[in-house]
Amino acid sequence: MVQRVYRQIQESALxxxxxxxxxxxxxxSIRSQLGSEVVIVTEPERRDTFPAIALAAAYLCDxxxxxxxxxxxxxPVDPYTDMRYFETIAxxxxxVLDHTADLVLMGITPTYPSEKYGYILPLQDGGCRFVEKPDxxxxxxxxxxxxxxxxxxxxxxxxxxxxxxxxxxLPDDYQALYSVYGTMRKISFDYEVAExxxxxxxxxxHGVWKDMGTWNTLSEEIREDIGQVICGExxxxxxxxxxxxxxxxxLGVKDMVVAASPDGILVxxxxxxxFMKPYVDQISRRPMYEERRWGYYKVLDYRAYGQGVHxxxxxxxxxxxxxxxxxxxxxxxxxxxxxxxxxxxxxxGHTRNVRRGDVAYITAGMKHALCAxxxxxxxxxxxxxxxxxxxxxxxxxxxx
Amino acid sequence: MVQRVYRQIQESALxxxxxxxxxxxxxxSIRSQLGSEVVIVTEPERRDTFPAIALAAAYLCDxxxxxxxxxxxxxPVDPYTDMRYFETIAxxxxxVLDHTADLVLMGITPTYPSEKYGYILPLQDGGCRFVEKPDxxxxxxxxxxxxxxxxxxxxxxxxxxxxxxxxxxLPDDYQALYSVYGTMRKISFDYEVAExxxxxxxxxxHGVWKDMGTWNTLSEEIREDIGQVICGExxxxxxxxxxxxxxxxxLGVKDMVVAASPDGILVxxxxxxxFMKPYVDQISRRPMYEERRWGYYKVLDYRAYGQGVHxxxxxxxxxxxxxxxxxxxxxxxxxxxxxxxxxxxxxxGHTRNVRRGDVAYITAGMKHALCAxxxxxxxxxxxxxxxxxxxxxxxxxxxx
Numbered sequence: 001m002v003q004r005v006y007r008q009i010q011e012s013a014l015x016x017x018x019x020x021x022x023x024x025x026x027x028x029s030i031r032s033q034l035g036s037e038v039v040i041v042t043e044p045e046r047r048d049t050f051p052a053i054a055l056a057a058a059y060l061c062d063x064x065x066x067x068x069x070x071x072x073x074x075x076p077v078d079p080y081t082d083m084r085y086f087e088t089i090a091x092x093x094x095x096v097l098d099h100t101a102d103l104v105l106m107g108i109t110p111t112y113p114s115e116k117y118g119y120i121l122p123l124q125d126g127g128c129r130f131v132e133k134p135d136x137x138x139x140x141x142x143x144x145x146x147x148x149x150x151x152x153x154x155x156x157x158x159x160x161x162x163x164x165x166x167x168x169x170l171p172d173d174y175q176a177l178y179s180v181y182g183t184m185r186k187i188s189f190d191y192e193v194a195e196x197x198x199x200x201x202x203x204x205x206h207g208v209w210k211d212m213g214t215w216n217t218l219s220e221e222i223r224e225d226i227g228q229v230i231c232g233e234x235x236x237x238x239x240x241x242x243x244x245x246x247x248x249x250x251l252g253v254k255d256m257v258v259a260a261s262p263d264g265i266l267v268x269x270x271x272x273x274x275f276m277k278p279y280v281d282q283i284s285r286r287p288m289y290e291e292r293r294w295g296y297y298k299v300l301d302y303r304a305y306g307q308g309v310h311x312x313x314x315x316x317x318x319x320x321x322x323x324x325x326x327x328x329x330x331x332x333x334x335x336x337x338x339x340x341x342x343x344x345x346x347x348x349g350h351t352r353n354v355r356r357g358d359v360a361y362i363t364a365g366m367k368h369a370l371c372a373x374x375x376x377x378x379x380x381x382x383x384x385x386x387x388x389x390x391x392x393x394x395x396x397x398x399x400x
Numbered sequence: 401m402v403q404r405v406y407r408q409i410q411e412s413a414l415x416x417x418x419x420x421x422x423x424x425x426x427x428x429s430i431r432s433q434l435g436s437e438v439v440i441v442t443e444p445e446r447r448d449t450f451p452a453i454a455l456a457a458a459y460l461c462d463x464x465x466x467x468x469x470x471x472x473x474x475x476p477v478d479p480y481t482d483m484r485y486f487e488t489i490a491x492x493x494x495x496v497l498d499h500t501a502d503l504v505l506m507g508i509t510p511t512y513p514s515e516k517y518g519y520i521l522p523l524q525d526g527g528c529r530f531v532e533k534p535d536x537x538x539x540x541x542x543x544x545x546x547x548x549x550x551x552x553x554x555x556x557x558x559x560x561x562x563x564x565x566x567x568x569x570l571p572d573d574y575q576a577l578y579s580v581y582g583t584m585r586k587i588s589f590d591y592e593v594a595e596x597x598x599x600x601x602x603x604x605x606h607g608v609w610k611d612m613g614t615w616n617t618l619s620e621e622i623r624e625d626i627g628q629v630i631c632g633e634x635x636x637x638x639x640x641x642x643x644x645x646x647x648x649x650x651l652g653v654k655d656m657v658v659a660a661s662p663d664g665i666l667v668x669x670x671x672x673x674x675f676m677k678p679y680v681d682q683i684s685r686r687p688m689y690e691e692r693r694w695g696y697y698k699v700l701d702y703r704a705y706g707q708g709v710h711x712x713x714x715x716x717x718x719x720x721x722x723x724x725x726x727x728x729x730x731x732x733x734x735x736x737x738x739x740x741x742x743x744x745x746x747x748x749g750h751t752r753n754v755r756r757g758d759v760a761y762i763t764a765g766m767k768h769a770l771c772a773x774x775x776x777x778x779x780x781x782x783x784x785x786x787x788x789x790x791x792x793x794x795x796x797x798x799x800x
Contacts, residue, residue, distance in 0.1 A: 232678070247683045251672035251679065279630050313715070
């Protein structure tokens, strides 16, 4: 989704600088998808959309030296849209520049009385009423009254948001806001800003808009099952995505979403899938699959033994020409077995060429780096008493 | 199940020799559960119950030197029963010895008009009528007429079955029958023998009998979910077994069975789960988890690269005092990393002690064996152009 939206912005007539606000866990994945030059504002932790947008506004002003009068349009990465969407964003920019209102929203023309979206009902006095997830009858009535879906797209001047921060007694410079970020209230931009704004305008969008942000909405767009899936006897109106390397058999599964990935398995009724967040929040475990600047890793196995000893096994893929940076680990040994490809390995200052079948034994404290010459796969076995992604000491290295 | 039934037979008053008929893929697992002294007749391939029982009868006569007049009771390993079941089997043995009939069946007193079982209706002429999986109304009527569930338990003299083989033009000696096994028709003992028998008797059983042979019946007996399972919002009347190391979230899942294991994932309505066989038969892949005499292995990763090269990664557990036999592989190198425990490794005639952190590089053709001193875990990385369980050459080895 981020690749598509990024490409669409570049193909549009917008002369926009793109800044991505995201959490720290997504940074490597986004850089590997969009390139290392993309500008990212990293949220130190997840605190909903108002803190995230406020931090990004402060970053634009302090770090990118944008003026307080410059317009910003905030857009989510979830929806699938056609190019007219970006023309509407240009209209929103003009509305901000023209001082039409402090806050400019995009309203999506509803195609059916969905119970899943928020509605914006423009009022006669120029204001708006917001209605979250109405039932079908209420939605029908709202549409009849001229209500639009809230697309979560907001336009404003940077100074408007920084002013709001000052009003709330919060710092409006980036570094200070970053340092109090963990104390900010978890609240959405809709609740904290849009529903309280006194000067508001809505720009309607009539084109294709499909929300890919929940399984419930995404599954309407998926035509075929993905992965090793066998649907039999009585399976109907069900979307299955299987990213695991094992087969999935579905019998008598109706109106459901089934998603299996290295991080976990979801089996959910389409309606109930929208309410998964609190259950998923109960799961606190290390990531099992992550994209990195250099490729990706997948955790294959994790075991705890006696005396606090653990082993962890990963499959690593390093793209041709990519590098794993020079690093060492305090609490673990690593045994690397190259299973495909060729590369150059640096161990404590000495380089050697490696290829399929080669094994490297990297003890705790030993500095190591890898540069893949061709696409390279390896199995990494970690042994130690603390096996975390944070046990990593970076070292400088100038590859010849 | 096999452990419980085996123990119950030993605790019962039956003075029976137990012989297990099973397929080759189950042999190691059964020996590791019941001990290496258990007598197993191995079916060269799956061909339903008539060929399997016939082969076992020939084995009893030829290899175990049982007389043709000796009684045999064939019982499936699936049902959960109380000890009275084994008293009924003793009654069946007496009925065979008393020449009550050529074939003696066990009839389970029905507790409800199940649509899932076969029914035996004893007729006035001393014969029986068999009705497979009737609908509820027909089942009700059958029970009213005195029908019993077919428990799949059969008693006969060995010579009776060997005689049937001769009548059908099939050999009745073990070696000859084994060699034509692959040409025998796939047919159940019920259809081939019971439904055609002219001399038949039914011994009723009134005790506890629960079929654990299908998910549908098994799930009635499972009270709690097993493994990392989070049930939320609207999940009801559903049994979940998760043997994977990743969490499973179930929302709005009703009247279903969900089973996730290293071999695959099943998501099925309880009714539809009985019809999974043809779909599972479509899956032809290597086993992902197997119990062995020495412990177990679990496949973690399998990849195919260019030029026919593959890599396969396993986690192996070898119990203290157990041995992996002396062997070599023609088509692959193996890299073993010991992640826990201690043992003795034999490589091309040389022994060395190994412990956590040690790595062994076993090239194609190199003879290797392992004896675990303590419980031992290792990660095995295989690299080669053919990675199968059958690429194994056994060698003699006399550990000192």
